[in-house]
Amino acid sequence: MGRRDAHPGWSNALGDDLQAFDAYLASIERTVDFIRAFEGGLSGSPVLLVRDRIGDNLPRQRILKLCRTDDEPDRIAVAYQAAPQGFRAAHMAAPEHTRKLDGCSLIFMDVAGNDLENCRPLADLLHRPNLASVCRKIVFSLLKDWNSNSAEIERPYTVAEFLQILLGSSRLAAGGPLADFAARARIDMNAETVLRQGWARELRNPFILADPGTAAGKSLVPGGALVGKGHGDLSVFNLLIPTYPRTEPKKYQIIDYGGYSSRRPVTWDSMYLLVSLATRWLSGMNPASDPAKGLLLSLADHRTDRERFGLREHHAVIKALFEAGHAWAQDKTYGDRWLPQCALSLCAAGLIFIGRRIPGLEGSIDDWLFELAATAAQDFVEQTGIPVGVTDLSSYRERRNSKRGVEDTDAVALLRHLEEAEFDCTDWLGLTRGVTGLRAFLREQRHLVIESPHAVRIRTLITALEEALEAADDPRLEPVAFERAVDRLKRIAGTLLTLLLG
Numbered sequence: 001m002g003r004r005d006a007h008p009g010w011s012n013a014l015g016d017d018l019q020a021f022d023a024y025l026a027s028i029e030r031t032v033d034f035i036r037a038f039e040g041g042l043s044g045s046p047v048l049l050v051r052d053r054i055g056d057n058l059p060r061q062r063i064l065k066l067c068r069t070d071d072e073p074d075r076i077a078v079a080y081q082a083a084p085q086g087f088r089a090a091h092m093a094a095p096e097h098t099r100k101l102d103g104c105s106l107i108f109m110d111v112a113g114n115d116l117e118n119c120r121p122l123a124d125l126l127h128r129p130n131l132a133s134v135c136r137k138i139v140f141s142l143l144k145d146w147n148s149n150s151a152e153i154e155r156p157y158t159v160a161e162f163l164q165i166l167l168g169s170s171r172l173a174a175g176g177p178l179a180d181f182a183a184r185a186r187i188d189m190n191a192e193t194v195l196r197q198g199w200a201r202e203l204r205n206p207f208i209l210a211d212p213g214t215a216a217g218k219s220l221v222p223g224g225a226l227v228g229k230g231h232g233d234l235s236v237f238n239l240l241i242p243t244y245p246r247t248e249p250k251k252y253q254i255i256d257y258g259g260y261s262s263r264r265p266v267t268w269d270s271m272y273l274l275v276s277l278a279t280r281w282l283s284g285m286n287p288a289s290d291p292a293k294g295l296l297l298s299l300a301d302h303r304t305d306r307e308r309f310g311l312r313e314h315h316a317v318i319k320a321l322f323e324a325g326h327a328w329a330q331d332k333t334y335g336d337r338w339l340p341q342c343a344l345s346l347c348a349a350g351l352i353f354i355g356r357r358i359p360g361l362e363g364s365i366d367d368w369l370f371e372l373a374a375t376a377a378q379d380f381v382e383q384t385g386i387p388v389g390v391t392d393l394s395s396y397r398e399r400r401n402s403k404r405g406v407e408d409t410d411a412v413a414l415l416r417h418l419e420e421a422e423f424d425c426t427d428w429l430g431l432t433r434g435v436t437g438l439r440a441f442l443r444e445q446r447h448l449v450i451e452s453p454h455a456v457r458i459r460t461l462i463t464a465l466e467e468a469l470e471a472a473d474d475p476r477l478e479p480v481a482f483e484r485a486v487d488r489l490k491r492i493a494g495t496l497l498t499l500l501l502g
Contacts, residue, residue: 001026007034013046017066020101029055032064038121038255039237039359045072045104047256049116052108061116063093063109063255072258073098073105079260082229087145093255111253118244119253123236125243126280131313132320134249135277138239139270139324141250147228147266153332154224155263159344159386160217162225163210165261166268166348172210177355181366182207188457190498192388192491194374196367198288203374204381204388206347215494219386221344223337226266226329232259234269235276237359267338270325271345274299274318275353275372281314283360287368296368299346300375303339340383347376388491410448414462415500417441423490428475431486435469442466458499465492 002025004010011018013034025032033051046066053059067073077095080088088094093109100106122138125131147153157165164172171178182189187196190211195202204216211217231238231254240253278299285292294309302318322342329338350373354366381388422434442462450458472485 002028002030002032004031005033009034009037009048013037013048014066017046017101017104020103021066021106024099024101024106031059033059035061035116039123039235045256045258061111062096063107063111063116065107065109065256065258067105067107067258068103070105073107075260076107076258079229079257082262083146084149087148091141091145091252091254092257093253109255116240116253118242119240120243121237122239122241123280125241125247126236126277128247129313130247132316134241134247135273135317136320136324137249138252139273139321140328141252142231142234142254142269143228143266143325143328146230150228150262153226153228153266153334155227157221157225157227157265158212158217159209159219159221160212160214162221162265162341162344163206163348164212165264166345167210167352171352172207178207178351181354181370185367185370187370188499190501192495192498196371199371203371204377206351206370206373206377208388209344209347209377209380215387216381222340222384222386223334226334226337226341227263228266229262230260230264230266230269231257232261232264232268233257234273236273236280237276239273265341265345267325267341267345268348270321271342271349272352274321274346275349275369277317278372279353279358279365280360282365282368287363287365292368296372296375299372300343300379340380343376343380343383347373347380349373350376388487388494409451411450411458411500413441414448415497418493418497418500421493423486423493425486428473428477428482431472435489439469442469458496461492461496461499465489465496468492 004022004025010021014021031053035049035051038047038049045068046064048064050062050064051059052062052064065076067076073095077098080092080095083092093111095107096110097108098105122134125134128134167178170176173179179189181187185196187194187205187207189205189207191205192208193202194205208214209216233256234254238254238256240255242248242251278295281295282292285295291309291311294311295314298311298315298318302315302322322339325342326335326338329335350369354369358365380386417438421438423431425431425434442465448459448462468485468489472482472489477485
């Protein structure tokens with residue numbers, strides 16, 4: 001008959017699963033003492049450090065994890081077996097025993113060195129002066145050593161596929177945390193761009209990039225997505241660092257790797273870790289303050305060296321994470337793809353933390369996270385030059401078919417003229433021909449009646465569209481200026497189409 005000690009941490013960590021755990025111990029000769037609980041990750045499953053003794057054997061420190069989904073124990077086993085032998089022996093908690101319980105699964109995991117009491121989560125080291133060096137060494141090792149036996153590193157993902165692999169389709173779906181946030185914040189998920197109170201400029205809507213029906217979403221990630229083995233939930237709580245008698249980042253341990261995948265974009269773990277770090281830094285800031293805004297800008301624009309609001313040490317850590325990954329990618333001859341794909345992963349990391357309970361933060365930072373995602377989305381578009389603006393008209397026509405039979409209102413007529421307009425022109429004459437019908441319609445219909453929840457926004461965009469058409473109607477424009485004018489037209493027309501079809 002086994003038992004556990006009476007530490008109050010058991011009930012706090014396991015909650016309703018404690019009874020099933022006690023029933024398991026009653027069936028086996030095993031004594032388990034509570035040492036401490038680690039903060040859970042995306043899965044929300046408890047992760048504990050325990051002292052475990054089987055029969056008369058000497059006790060060992062082990063990780064005890066409860067998995068609340070059926071596939072998580074299998075993912076942990078696959079992750080461990082697929083890792084290079086040297087990497088898993090040095091850095092991965094090894095599954096020692098798995099047991100199916102009532103409503104969950106139980107995994108005991110051995111740890112290299114058997115001395116986790118002298119390991120601290122990275123979250124406890126944020127004030128160390130060598131934090132940038134620690135993060136640099138860990139990120140480089142995760143990329144280089146964990147992927148040393150990976151054969152395939154490139155995948156032809158579209159932008160939407162890239163983001164949906166990281167976010168999961170359920171987070172974006174109706175009723176999911178991102179859709180709920182957008183509804184609360186009154187953000188139109190179909191608008192091409194977003195401008196919110198307190199923002200310095202209009203930014204690319206990250207939801208558009210994750211939509212496979214948009215021009216941006218269906219574009220291939222330039223050069224091919226870099227993929228490989230990764231943790232999936234690499235937070236400041238899932239990295240353990242030996243700290244006694246000295247800090248040894250090269251002997252780091254990763255725990256709670258049930259989110260493992262061998263086909264996930266390799267920029268994800270470092271960008272996820274970066275946002276996890278940022279949430280800890282924000283615990284001492286007002287999310288609407290200048291320092292918080294400075295932190296956001298440092299995350300999204302690490303390439304500048306200017307100090308913002310006394311955040312020199314924060315900026316050093318941010319640069320270290322980007323540069324460690326870039327050094328690995330450059331060694332693989334993929335250096336040109338690293339920063340754009342970091343921007344796309346940073347966009348996803350900002351979105352994935354929205355709606356989560358974040359340890360150490362009493363209030364919500366969802367608005368801050370969304371601005372980070374939008375800033376990163378804008379950076380990705382600017383770095384890559386992927387097509388943005390008007391969504392592929394075929395998808396609009398498919399959606400408009402569902403509206404057939406409604407009366408020919410001003411809104412429907414405007415929708416038809418927008419669909420028929422040709423914006424993909426290389427010269428002034430082509431554009432003039434392509435927008436003749438649209439320009440004539442707008443000139444004749446000076447007082448359009450728009451019955452829509454977005455009526456005010458639509459009327460504002462119609463005015464902007466008329467101004468953009470006038471600005472582009474100049475045969476003397478230089479090619480670069482003409483291209484900018486056409487891009488502006490596409491953005492405005494694309495947003496109008498989305499709102500009219502909403």
